[in-house]
Amino acid sequence: MKSFFLGVLAVVAVFLVIGYVGVITGTLIPANADGTPGKLERWAARQSLKATIAREAPSGAAPIPANDETLNAxxxxxxxxxxxxxxxxxxxSSTVGFGLYQKAPLLGKHGVEDDPEGEIYWKVDHGIRLTGMPAFGHTLSDTQVWQVAVFLKHMDSLPPAPNAKWRALKNPAMLVPTDKLPKQMRPKSSG
Ligand code: HEC
Structure with a gap:
């Protein structure tokens, strides 16, 4: 029995050493932002985000109405x-959003209209750990976080006045030249 436990301890110690060496040499968790996340990393990040949101995101409808005033704000x-x-x-895509690890989703193209409002609110309020998505809960008011969440929820069905305002917004950052984008991220017209 004693030798069994010693064996288990030895295996654990070997894994700890491999993990430690992997981290300090930068091979297990590389620090670059221009890589592609592995399957395990993607799975762990998605599961953790899903579970945290299920536990913490407010359920039910937003506490403010989806009228022009809210949407414009x-x-x-x-x-x-x-x-x-x-x-x-x-x-x-802008040079900023494209260069992040994870890349920022282009909400004008792949929006979050299908997500519950409480989930969108939670992501804006708390941000998403180990990605570029900032937490805005300490810098925007609670009403402002709801206003932007309600706008995202209704982005594909905006009334005329907010819709015109949305379409007039310009990205202040430099856009990525189309030929530098992977095929699936290119605007439709350019093939
Ligand atoms: C510095 C860059 C950056 C800024 C600024 C930023 N985000 Fe994000 N955001 C990200 C990234 C990166 C992700 C993807 C995170 C991931 O892969 O899980 C993300 C994810 C999201 C998601 C989840 C999208 C999905 O498909 O589930 C929402 C919603 C969102 N952001 C809303 C906002 C809102 C609203 C603001 C402004 C108040 C904002 N973000 C500002 C980088 C940013």
Missing amino acids: GIKIYGDNCIVCHGAADGR
Whole structure:
């Protein structure tokens, strides 16, 4: 029995040493932002995010109505805080959003209209750990976080006035030249 436990301890020690050497040599967790995440990393990050949101995100509808006032305020907040990474209505990638690890999703193209409002609110409020997604809960008011969440929820069905405002927003960052983008991220017209 004693030798069995010693054997287990030896195996654990070997894994710890491999892990330690992997970390300090930068081979297990490389520090570059221009790599592609491995399957295990993607799985762990997704599971953890899903479980945290299930536990913490508010359920039910937003506490403010999705009227023009809310949507216009949400669009203004998006233009001031989010567009640099998540892009404008044209769904074009900026050098900033494209260079991040993980790449920032282009919300004008692949929006989050299908997600519950509470989930969008949670992501904006708390951010997403180990990605470029910042937490805005300490810098925007609770109402402002809801306003931008409600705008994202209704992005594909905006009334005319907010829609015009949204389409007029321009990304202040430099856009990635189309030929530098992988095929799936290119605007439709360029093939
Ligand atoms: C510095 C860049 C950056 C800024 C600024 C930023 N985000 Fe993000 N955001 C990200 C990245 C990167 C992700 C992807 C995280 C991941 O892969 O899980 C993300 C993810 C999200 C998601 C989840 C998308 C999905 O498909 O599930 C939402 C919603 C979101 N951001 C909203 C916002 C809003 C609203 C703002 C502004 C108030 C904002 N973000 C500002 C980088 C940014």
